[in-house]
Amino acid sequence: MDDETLLSIGAFAVRARLSAKALRLYDRLGLLPPAQVDEVSGYRYYRAGQVERARLVAMLRQLDMPLARIAEVIDATDGTEAAERLAAYWADVETRIAAQRALAEYLRARLSGRNSEMYGAFEVETVEMPAQVLITEKRHTLADELPAWIGASLGRLEEAARACGGVAGAPFVVYHSEVTTESDGPVECCVPVADEAAARAWVAGRGRGREVTVLVEPARRLAFTRIGKAQVAYPQILAAFEAVEAWMRREGLEYDGPCREIYFADWAAAGPEDPVCDVAFPVR
Numbered sequence: 001m002d003d004e005t006l007l008s009i010g011a012f013a014v015r016a017r018l019s020a021k022a023l024r025l026y027d028r029l030g031l032l033p034p035a036q037v038d039e040v041s042g043y044r045y046y047r048a049g050q051v052e053r054a055r056l057v058a059m060l061r062q063l064d065m066p067l068a069r070i071a072e073v074i075d076a077t078d079g080t081e082a083a084e085r086l087a088a089y090w091a092d093v094e095t096r097i098a099a100q101r102a103l104a105e106y107l108r109a110r111l112s113g114r115n116s117e118m119y120g121a122f123e124v125e126t127v128e129m130p131a132q133v134l135i136t137e138k139r140h141t142l143a144d145e146l147p148a149w150i151g152a153s154l155g156r157l158e159e160a161a162r163a164c165g166g167v168a169g170a171p172f173v174v175y176h177s178e179v180t181t182e183s184d185g186p187v188e189c190c191v192p193v194a195d196e197a198a199a200r201a202w203v204a205g206r207g208r209g210r211e212v213t214v215l216v217e218p219a220r221r222l223a224f225t226r227i228g229k230a231q232v233a234y235p236q237i238l239a240a241f242e243a244v245e246a247w248m249r250r251e252g253l254e255y256d257g258p259c260r261e262i263y264f265a266d267w268a269a270a271g272p273e274d275p276v277c278d279v280a281f282p283v284r
Helices: 009-016 020-028 048-062 067-074 079-111 115-119 143-164 196-204 236-251
Strands: 006-008 044-047 124-129 132-139 172-175 187-193 212-217 220-228 260-263 275-283
Touching (some): 009 020, 009 044, 020 044, 020 048, 044 048, 048 067, 067 079, 079 236, 124 236, 196 212
Antiparallel strands (some): 006 044, 132 187, 172 187, 220 275, 260 275
16 A cells, blocks of 8 residues: 555544544644545545654644644654654643642642641741832733743843932832732732932833833831742742741731742852742731
């Protein structure tokens, strides 16, 4: 049987190890159109040479690859490009699995009642923060998009601070609502600056391109714990937030605003164990 031999959908399904239902779906999505469709009966016929493509689609589906990404792989210009696209997909999978594994370990600790043991690893203190002028950028974002957005947003704000009298304090991120893989905030990046008038002029010149503003934050007291670079990743950072909250309850302190992460170190130069961030809650 040569590659041009036509097979009925049933015969082709047997050879390709796919169901006829799957073949019809892949046809609708443009992944595996039949070589010929009878105009009268509507019967689909496939060429024997399409078996390899069909089997490739089936194996990629066993990797739980979305159909849109399967199309990217099988429509690549050559085998090297197809392999690179598969590698990129699998890197995304491994990143997601690593995050899920970390979350599962965190939840096991909580469910087994080891909360106090986890919280004991964090030293909580309070600090009095003076009033400060902030330039900010706000966005709704999910947990997997958050690290990249924070880095980019703080970079933009720190660059803008040059026109606002310079950076006048450690940049921080405020969480106005929960951020997870399903809940999208909003989140606000904040950079303290020295010149309020210049900051307002800068914001006025930005138009509506991004949700930027100037805020004058009053003096406030923060309860915080300091964490290393490796602990900033989700879900590890959740234990730090909960440790501060548990300490606040013991001390009889009340919330006085949304929680925040304060970044005081050079992120790129820091090692996994180096302290880079204070997890904090305004309190009264």
